[in-house]
Amino acid sequence: xxxxxxxxxxxxxxxxxxxxxxxxxxxxxxxxxxxxxxxxxxxxxxxxxxxxxxxxxxxxxxxxxxxxxxxxxxxxxxxxxxxxxxxxxxxxxxxxxxxxxxxxxxxxxxxxxxxxxxxxxxxxxxxxx
Amino acid sequence: xxxxxxxxxxxxxxxxxxxxxxxxxxxxxxxxxxxxxxxxxxxxxxxxxxxxxxxxxxxxxxxxxxxxxxxxxxxxxxxxxxxxxxxxxxxxxxxxxxxxxxxxxxxxxxxxxxxxxxxxxxxxxxxxx
DNA sequence: CCGAATCCAACTTGATACTG
DNA sequence: CAGTATCAAGTTGGATTCGG
Numbered sequence: 001x002x003x004x005x006x007x008x009x010x011x012x013x014x015x016x017x018x019x020x021x022x023x024x025x026x027x028x029x030x031x032x033x034x035x036x037x038x039x040x041x042x043x044x045x046x047x048x049x050x051x052x053x054x055x056x057x058x059x060x061x062x063x064x065x066x067x068x069x070x071x072x073x074x075x076x077x078x079x080x081x082x083x084x085x086x087x088x089x090x091x092x093x094x095x096x097x098x099x100x101x102x103x104x105x106x107x108x109x110x111x112x113x114x115x116x117x118x119x120x121x122x123x124x125x126x127x128x129x
Numbered sequence: 130x131x132x133x134x135x136x137x138x139x140x141x142x143x144x145x146x147x148x149x150x151x152x153x154x155x156x157x158x159x160x161x162x163x164x165x166x167x168x169x170x171x172x173x174x175x176x177x178x179x180x181x182x183x184x185x186x187x188x189x190x191x192x193x194x195x196x197x198x199x200x201x202x203x204x205x206x207x208x209x210x211x212x213x214x215x216x217x218x219x220x221x222x223x224x225x226x227x228x229x230x231x232x233x234x235x236x237x238x239x240x241x242x243x244x245x246x247x248x249x250x251x252x253x254x255x256x257x258x
Numbered sequence: 259c260c261g262a263a264t265c266c267a268a269c270t271t272g273a274t275a276c277t278g
Numbered sequence: 279c280a281g282t283a284t285c286a287a288g289t290t291g292g293a294t295t296c297g298g
Binding site for chain 2: 281283
Binding site for chain 4: 029030060062063066087
């Protein structure tokens with residue numbers, strides 16, 4: 001997604017909305033949030049690849065790797081490789097990654113409070129037209 | 130996205146994460162958040178289609194329509210059609226839609242605080258390997 | 259065990275043209 | 279003005295295979 005909302009000639013963009021897209025791009029993919037959640041639960045906020053994969057459940061190797069690379073790139077997790085046989089790689093939530101959980105939980109709180117109503121709205125909307 | 134995280138045989142799913150996906154599916158699309166932001170700014174949290182389209186900027190008729198339908202379905206906006214010539218349709222943020230802005234702003238706050246660091250992390254990551 | 263590479267299906271979005 | 283219809287293009291995610 002490369003929408004440059006900051007140079008919109010048709011009108012000013014809400015400053016507080018504009019920079020949110022990059023974050024959404026990170027959160028919105030299929031696995032990032034689940035991965036962060038799993039790491040947050042783990043002791044030491046740390047899991048090796050295979051454990052993490054089973055903890056997340058349903059994720060392919062490809063997508064887990066991709067997701068972790070992106071999270072690492074953003075400084076939300078660290079990646080540590082151990083020179084062993086068989087190889088072992090551990091991922092750990094950084095402080096930034098942990099602090100990210102706070103706003104996420106706020107959002108989740110809103111969802112939990114509103115999700116039943118939203119579902120009702122959807123049913124109503126779908127059955128009417 | 131139809132991942133049923135609640136029946137993961139490999140382990141329990143964090144209850145606070147599980148129901149968040151439907152919300153992400155709404156937030157994560159390209160325009161929903163911008164549309165909500167534009168309506169929140171407008172007087173009476175209300176705009177007609179054409180005004181909204183120019184306010185958002187860069188959105189096609191097709192996507193704006195789709196986005197608004199989805200938001201309406203979730204009870205975040207209302208749609209009012211006026212029997213006039215030329216036709217006029219106005220969209221207004223509901224109370225639910227307005228309350229949604231609160232957690233979103235929390236998230237945005239985190240991003241604003243962390244975005245510079247994240248960008249630095251990315252640059253570092255990209256230039257190394 | 260971890261993950262890179264390849265191929266492919268599905269979904270999302272955009273451009274364009276047309277209508278009440 | 280406010281859509282709808284159709285088609286093209288880009289992006290994402292899953293399956294599979296292979297390598298260190």
